[in-house]
Amino acid sequence: xxxxxxxxxxxxxxxKSMHTDAFNHAPxxxxxxxxxxxxxxxxxxxxxxxxxxxxxxxxxxxxxxxTGSKGTSGxxxxxxxxxxPSIHQGALFRNTGDPVLYLSNPKxxxxxxxxxxxxxxxxxxxxxxxxxxxxxxxxxxxxxxxxYRMQSSxxxxxxxxxxPQHILDMYGAEPGKTSFASSCLLARRLVERGVRFVQIFxxxxxxxxxxxxxxxxxxxxxxxxxxxxxxxxxARGMLDDTLVIWGGEFGRTPMVQGGGNDxxxxxxxxxxxxxxxxxxxxxxxxxxxxxxxxxxxxDKVHVHDLHATILQLLGFDHTxxxxxxxxxxxxxxxxxxxxxxxxxx
Numbered sequence: 475x476x477x478x479x480x481x482x483x484x485x486x487x488x489x490k491s492m493h494t495d496a497f498n499h500a501p502x503x504x505x506x507x508x509x510x511x512x513x514x515x516x517x518x519x520x521x522x523x524x525x526x527x528x529x530x531x532x533x534x535x536x537x538x539x540x541t542g543s544k545g546t547s548g549x550x551x552x553x554x555x556x557x558x559p560s561i562h563q564g565a566l567f568r569n570t571g572d573p574v575l576y577l578s579n580p581k582x583x584x585x586x587x588x589x590x591x592x593x594x595x596x597x598x599x600x601x602x603x604x605x606x607x608x609x610x611x612x613x614x615x616x617x618x619x620x621x622y623r624m625q626s627s628x629x630x631x632x633x634x635x636x637x638p639q640h641i642l643d644m645y646g647a648e649p650g651k652t653s654f655a656s657s658c659l660l661a662r663r664l665v666e667r668g669v670r671f672v673q674i675f676x677x678x679x680x681x682x683x684x685x686x687x688x689x690x691x692x693x694x695x696x697x698x699x700x701x702x703x704x705x706x707x708x709a710r711g712m713l714d715d716t717l718v719i720w721g722g723e724f725g726r727t728p729m730v731q732g733g734g735n736d737x738x739x740x741x742x743x744x745x746x747x748x749x750x751x752x753x754x755x756x757x758x759x760x761x762x763x764x765x766x767x768x769x770x771x772x773d774k775v776h777v778h779d780l781h782a783t784i785l786q787l788l789g790f791d792h793t794x795x796x797x798x799x800x801x802x803x804x805x806x807x808x809x810x811x812x813x814x815x816x817x818x819x
């Protein structure tokens with residue numbers, strides 16, 4: 475099912491002993507992305523941009539794509555900023571048309587009128603900030619200015635027709651067409667332009683039935699572009715300082731679900747993820763399950779451990795990347811998490 479991923483097996487680390495606390499989609503997705511099953515916590519991307527800042531003046535620090543058929547059960551909480559300043563919120567891009575809605579000016583609004591309007595709004599917001607002192611007002615000012623700059627930077631970014639044909643073929647991307655492949659190629663283009671954190675959600679894997687046919691379809695859509703991203707980053711000398719993570723919020727049961735069909739139910743006890751680049755030990759296979767694939771039995775990696783390790787790879791001590799809120803210091807791993815040293819190169 476994954477012939478292209480097999481081609482980069484020596485560049486990735488496979489973790490076969492993941493486990494989590496949640497077994498329904500929304501809480502498990504939010505837990506995987508925020509470290510908590512409760513709404514309102516900052517996402518991993520928000521924590522990373524809070525800690526690292528951005529290298530791009532014309533694009534958001536944190537960009538999100540959603541290419542699946544239904545979108546995520548956890549919704550925007552998966553890329554939210556929680557109690558962090560809203561500048562760290564993920565920006566959801568579209569795959570076709572305007573990358574972000576309303577980037578194109580409406581009829582009758584020329585560039586000078588727009589600039590004059592923005593300057594007026596900016597002065598009013600600055601007056602409000604001087605009176606109130608709320609830092610979210612400065613975030614609002616920055617958001618207006620970022621949106622203005624994105625009117626020129628984002629359309630150029632999204633124009634995949636400028637990519638060489640061999641790159642388009644490697645990903646399986648088609649200019650102007652929404653797909654997981656196009657999003658993977660856009661992810662590379664975003665990172666090249668200084669965007670700090672890119673996340674692609676592809677909701678399509680909930681095979682309670684018809685697994686044999688659907689798992690093939692899902693692999694066909696994702697295998698080639700995922701492998702191409704690793705190859706492309708490596709060829710450009712970008713893989714060493716770009717961390718690629720692939721996985722879901724939980725696994726699937728090793729036994730069939732109901733009536734003897736070919737479906738599988740949700741399973742939090744043992745599942746697999748892979749990582750590449752960014753200081754991960756390449757070619758590693760970590761962890762084992764029991765003979766049924768039901769429970770992780772060796773080198774178990776909890777979601778909190780995964781988060782601690784990701785932050786370590788990005789240059790952080792996960793216990794020290796904190797933000798004071800409601801009287802205590804919060805962090806992505808809360809009061810948990812151990813760095814998985816075996817994953818480090």
